[in-house]
Amino acid sequence: MSTTPVSSAPVKSNSIGLEILDYRGSKSTLCAGCGHNVVAERILEAYYEMGIQPEKVMKISGIGCSSKSLAYFMSRSFSFNSVHGRMPSVATGATLANKTMRTIGISGDGDTASIGIGQFVHLLRRNLPIIYIIEDNGVYGLTKGQFSATADIGSKLKTGVINDLPPIDVCALAIQMGATFVGRSFSGDKKQLSTMLKAAIAHKGTVLLDIISPCVTFNDHEGSTKSYKYMKEHDEAVNETGFITHFEEISVEYDHDTTVDVQMHDGSHLRLRKLHEDYTPTDKAGAVNLLMETHEKGEVLTGIFYVDTHELDFASRLNMVEEPLATLPEERVRPSREVFAELMQAHG
Amino acid sequence: MAISNLEVQSLPIADSPVHSKKVVNDFSIQIATVNGSGSQSANNILLRSIFNMGIPVSGKNLFPSNIAGLPTWFVIRVSREGWVARKNDIDLLIAMNHETFHEDVRSLPTGGSVIFDETFNLTDRRSDLIYYPVPFDRLAAATGAEMKVRKLIKNMVYVGVAAQLLSIDIKGLESIVRKQFGKKAAVADVNWKAVQLGFDYAASTLTKQDTLVVEPMTATHGKIIIDGNSASAMGAMFAGVTVVGWYPITPSTSIVEDLIKYMKQYRVEKDGKASFAIVQAEDELAAIGMVLGAGWAGARAMTATSGPGISLMAEFAGLGYFAEIPGVIFDVQRTGPSTGLPTRTAQGDIQCLAGLSHGDTKHVLLIPGSVKECFEMGVQAFDLAEYLQTPVFVLSDTDLGMNNWMSEPFEYPEKPINRGKVLNVKQLDELGGFSRYKDVDGDGITYRTLPGTDHPAAAYFTRGTGKNDKALYSERPEDYQRNMERLVRKFETARTLVPKPIIDGTGKQKVGIIAYGTSDCAVLESRVQLECELKLATDYLRVRAYPFTQQVDEFIAQHETVYVVEQNRDGQLMNLLKTDLDPTQVTKLHSITHYNGLPIDARSVTQAIASHEGANK
Numbered sequence: 001m002s003t004t005p006v007s008s009a010p011v012k013s014n015s016i017g018l019e020i021l022d023y024r025g026s027k028s029t030l031c032a033g034c035g036h037n038v039v040a041e042r043i044l045e046a047y048y049e050m051g052i053q054p055e056k057v058m059k060i061s062g063i064g065c066s067s068k069s070l071a072y073f074m075s076r077s078f079s080f081n082s083v084h085g086r087m088p089s090v091a092t093g094a095t096l097a098n099k100t101m102r103t104i105g106i107s108g109d110g111d112t113a114s115i116g117i118g119q120f121v122h123l124l125r126r127n128l129p130i131i132y133i134i135e136d137n138g139v140y141g142l143t144k145g146q147f148s149a150t151a152d153i154g155s156k157l158k159t160g161v162i163n164d165l166p167p168i169d170v171c172a173l174a175i176q177m178g179a180t181f182v183g184r185s186f187s188g189d190k191k192q193l194s195t196m197l198k199a200a201i202a203h204k205g206t207v208l209l210d211i212i213s214p215c216v217t218f219n220d221h222e223g224s225t226k227s228y229k230y231m232k233e234h235d236e237a238v239n240e241t242g243f244i245t246h247f248e249e250i251s252v253e254y255d256h257d258t259t260v261d262v263q264m265h266d267g268s269h270l271r272l273r274k275l276h277e278d279y280t281p282t283d284k285a286g287a288v289n290l291l292m293e294t295h296e297k298g299e300v301l302t303g304i305f306y307v308d309t310h311e312l313d314f315a316s317r318l319n320m321v322e323e324p325l326a327t328l329p330e331e332r333v334r335p336s337r338e339v340f341a342e343l344m345q346a347h348g
Numbered sequence: 349m350a351i352s353n354l355e356v357q358s359l360p361i362a363d364s365p366v367h368s369k370k371v372v373n374d375f376s377i378q379i380a381t382v383n384g385s386g387s388q389s390a391n392n393i394l395l396r397s398i399f400n401m402g403i404p405v406s407g408k409n410l411f412p413s414n415i416a417g418l419p420t421w422f423v424i425r426v427s428r429e430g431w432v433a434r435k436n437d438i439d440l441l442i443a444m445n446h447e448t449f450h451e452d453v454r455s456l457p458t459g460g461s462v463i464f465d466e467t468f469n470l471t472d473r474r475s476d477l478i479y480y481p482v483p484f485d486r487l488a489a490a491t492g493a494e495m496k497v498r499k500l501i502k503n504m505v506y507v508g509v510a511a512q513l514l515s516i517d518i519k520g521l522e523s524i525v526r527k528q529f530g531k532k533a534a535v536a537d538v539n540w541k542a543v544q545l546g547f548d549y550a551a552s553t554l555t556k557q558d559t560l561v562v563e564p565m566t567a568t569h570g571k572i573i574i575d576g577n578s579a580s581a582m583g584a585m586f587a588g589v590t591v592v593g594w595y596p597i598t599p600s601t602s603i604v605e606d607l608i609k610y611m612k613q614y615r616v617e618k619d620g621k622a623s624f625a626i627v628q629a630e631d632e633l634a635a636i637g638m639v640l641g642a643g644w645a646g647a648r649a650m651t652a653t654s655g656p657g658i659s660l661m662a663e664f665a666g667l668g669y670f671a672e673i674p675g676v677i678f679d680v681q682r683t684g685p686s687t688g689l690p691t692r693t694a695q696g697d698i699q700c701l702a703g704l705s706h707g708d709t710k711h712v713l714l715i716p717g718s719v720k721e722c723f724e725m726g727v728q729a730f731d732l733a734e735y736l737q738t739p740v741f742v743l744s745d746t747d748l749g750m751n752n753w754m755s756e757p758f759e760y761p762e763k764p765i766n767r768g769k770v771l772n773v774k775q776l777d778e779l780g781g782f783s784r785y786k787d788v789d790g791d792g793i794t795y796r797t798l799p800g801t802d803h804p805a806a807a808y809f810t811r812g813t814g815k816n817d818k819a820l821y822s823e824r825p826e827d828y829q830r831n832m833e834r835l836v837r838k839f840e841t842a843r844t845l846v847p848k849p850i851i852d853g854t855g856k857q858k859v860g861i862i863a864y865g866t867s868d869c870a871v872l873e874s875r876v877q878l879e880c881e882l883k884l885a886t887d888y889l890r891v892r893a894y895p896f897t898q899q900v901d902e903f904i905a906q907h908e909t910v911y912v913v914e915q916n917r918d919g920q921l922m923n924l925l926k927t928d929l930d931p932t933q934v935t936k937l938h939s940i941t942h943y944n945g946l947p948i949d950a951r952s953v954t955q956a957i958a959s960h961e962g963a964n965k
Contacts, residue, residue, distance in 0.1 A: 022804075026821070055806060058645065058799045071809060071821065078799035080644055081811040082637070083667050089593070089629065089637025094799065096591050096625040096638070097647035101800050119637070122630040321621040325590035326646030326798060330765045332623050333588030333648070335614045337760050343582060343610075344757045347572035 015051035015247055023048045025073040035187035035213025036069040036135045044073040046197035058094050058103045062087040062116060065142055066108030066135035085116030088123035091130050098324035099315040103130040110140045113149035113168045124177035124206055126314040131200045131207045134170055137215035138226035145218030156223030170210050172291045175284050175306045180205035183304040186231050187213040195241040196304060202264035205313040236294060238279050238303035242271035262307050272304055281307045371559045373403050373428035375439035380452045382445050384416025390503035391422040393528055394510060397521045398426055399573055402565040406432035407752050408947060413690045419448045433869040434947040439560055442506050461558040463509055478557045482509055487545045493538050501542045508546025515561045572757050576722040576748035580678055581607035583726015584650055588765050591647040592626040593638025598690045599746040600680040603652035632657035636664040639675040646798035648730050652678040655697050656685055665739055666705025670812045674733035678742045680749040683945055692945030693746035695865055699920035701741050702894050712740045712842050713894040717868040723758045734768040736842050747866045747947040769795045773803045781805035784819040785831060792838030839895060846893035849900055853887030860907035864891040864921060866947060867913050873950035882958055896928055904933050911957055913940045915948050
């Protein structure tokens with residue numbers, strides 16, 4: 001915080017008149033330099049820039065360093081730090097109770113790919129409207145540095161232990177299981193991450209973002225494949241992402257040969273400039289292939305791998321009334337005396 | 349109910365199995381079939397036909413965990429006194445399963461009778477029984493039904509035979525058969541023809557030698573027949589449930605399946621939109637997670653499960669308690685884990701549920717003892733869960749949940765829905781904010797807001813432990829302890845809100861009996877047996893909720909000996925009572941347990957109490 005006297009410079013605000021301060025959270029208690037702090041910052045900026053009212057957001061997490069970071073952004077949003085690996089079910093219940101809210105789930109690689117893998121894949125199958133963030137560092141931080149299921153073969157712990165089991169590629173899994181917006185980014189890539197988060201907010205359906213977010217305490221050393229250094233050397237972007245919100249004027253033309261324009265549910269536009277010639281963001285099998293090939297080369301593919309704006313999200317599929325179920329008045333949830341009499345008659 | 353059926357039971361057995369005296373409206377029929385042979389509708393038609401004659405009747409399906417092929421039994425008890433507990437002695441056996449035929453026949457008491465397939469080879473014929481051989485295959489074939497449906501039609505033949513032998517109203521029977529098969533007239537015709545062929549065969553060929561008959565009464569007029577799971581589902585719908593997360597598990601599955609049926613019919617609005625969301629979850633962990641997520645966001649949310657599901661829900665149950673989130677969990681109890689007896693009944697979850705999860709949890713349990721209470725507590729559970737902001741469990745069992753019971757019609761819930769202490773925008777404006785966990789009213793129940801409440805001070809952070817009154821992160825010892833003490837205050841408030849026990853008797857007897865749930869019907873009958881046979885008058889208290897209310901303590905204090913009757917091995921309710929009671933009262937309690945997978949019967953209770961009383965003298 002600055003101690004300089006307040007100047008007369010106008011305070012910046014977003015499209016709904018809120019300031020960035022309205023999106024702040026509590027002070028982080030994570031390690032200095034933790035990737036998760038940066039991710040929290042990018043998330044709150046994205047909601048600010050998209051002009052989303054914080055009271056319309058539900059933040060839900062499981063357990064772990066990543067899940068703790070729920071407290072470090074958007075205190076004016078409704079937050080639920082639940083139990084280990086179970087964020088998906090809690091988020092499902094909350095979203096169905098009030099489909100007019102926007103749900104963001106924060107999880108980690110342990111919380112998702114180990115203890116939570118069951119709920120994770122079923123959330124994906126349902127295409128629940130949610131932004132599902134995995135803050136992925138390949139280790140358990142709160143229990144001091146055990147491998148998680150996203151750690152690469154050959155990656156080395158500080159203690160010298162080498163991982164010899166294959167990693168679960170959460171993005172490939174998400175594409176296969178039915179998520180409709182899948183991407184990977186790096187906490188150190190501000191531009192890419194910010195753009196992806198804004199596009200995620202514009203999407204209606206399951207957004208799975210796997211964000212490599214290095215653990216400075218337990219997994220940032222030589223030999224780790226989830227360190228800042230490794231990411232800087234091996235990050236290979238599949239596309240360059242651009243995003244134009246629905247309230248901005250589209251002024252930039254784009255090259256149709258190299259760039260794919262995706263119109264999002266809220267009318268905004270996602271522009272993906274191809275950096276890989278084989279890449280089409282609507283081709284599931286192609287995306288999975290590309291992920292596997294890049295991984296075999298020892299590179300970490302980032303960018304938006306797959307987008308489908310047509311598939312019905314779970315809340316829509318259930319054909320619920322427009323208003324939140326949570327606050328329907330008694331006369332709409334308790335059937336009449338006539339119905340009751342009819343039921344009694346049927347059993348008489 | 350003043351007198352029992354003992355008069356009939358103690359009739360002297362004549363040398364000849366042929367009794368001269370009629371036994372009217374007081375006997376048990378056991379139908380032994382093969383699972384998957386389609387006997388369920390035939391059995392229910394037989395049950396209905398007796399019910400519709402105004403005679404109290406109950407039916408219990410004693411079935412294996414199997415889709416087809418294993419033996420299954422359906423027991424119909426006809427009782428002019430209105431007793432509905434399972435009775436051990438069978439008076440009439442309808443033997444349709446060759447595999448169990450000899451064992452079924454062996455288990456009959458002297459004087460019993462057997463309707464059986466004449467092709468069954470009866471090797472050691474007991475001379476003290478009455479036999480009615482019936483050519484089921486020939487009669488089924490005579491209906492002209494196709495080969496593949498004859499197996500099913502055979503069941504309707506025994507309905508006809510039994511109807512003739514027992515003097516069941518044949519006109520009434522026809523209307524039940526026609527109602528059962530609804531609009532499918534051809535199906536109804538062939539089924540009715542099978543009943544008639546059985547009836548005619550019995551009339552023309554069999555000579556009535558037994559004494560069992562039904563005679564019309566008016567005792568069931570105005571009553572309904574329903575199973576506990578349907579009643580619970582109905583309760584949930586009228587409670588205004590909006591979100592359901594569930595995972596199929598016997599014997600609870602039909603709660604949600606019936607609920608889906610009801611909701612599709614009565615909770616879809618004119619524009620075709622549903623005022624509910626029902627999700628079949630990937631497991632019980634997810635089912636309860638959805639319930640808590642929805643409850644947190646303000647929905648009336650529920651799940652239904654049984655013991656194994658309860659075990660999986662343990663962690664979330666604790667989170668619900670500590671994070672103070674409403675939700676309703678119907679637990680239809682069955683016997684222990686894994687495969688084995690998943691379709692058999694027990695009351696084995698109560699102790700586990702009372703403290704389900706880790707780290708000082710206490711849960712509110714509602715315990716229906718009848719289908720009517722399944723409905724009423726199904727409604728009440730949602731009000732309590734939201735008012736107390738905690739998970740509320742409703743405990744029934746296989747017997748109550750899956751069997752058909754007579755009941756007075758239910759009553760429409762008159763009390764408006766109570767959504768508990770929820771602050772809206774206007775209240776937040778007036779208060780200038782709120783502290784989520786501050787005990788403003790002194791009852792341990794704090795105020796909450798729902799996600800989406802459009803006020804900058806509306807949001808709060810939900811977590812398990814580690815918070816202060818303002819819902820901010822805190823590991824300060826005094827914050828943790830203060831919160832834990834408030835949760836105790838809240839539980840004390842719950843004690844004043846849960847259903848009070850039902851007490852019967854003068855209150856002046858030396859001996860008291862405590863029971864709960866489906867043990868009720870056996871205890872009611874046993875008390876009459878004790879009074880008639882042993883001149884032992886008793887008082888009776890039926891527990892309907894945990895935490896126990898003041899009346900339970902008082903009842904125990906008033907009696908010298910208190911028998912606690914329940915359907916588990918370890919005396920779980922008694923253990924909970926012991927924990928709560930003044931230590932000087934504990935020695936008064938004596939456990940009577942029944943745990944063989946079958947519903948408890950009155951005779952077992954009577955014998956256990958008689959034996960203990962005898963030892964006491």
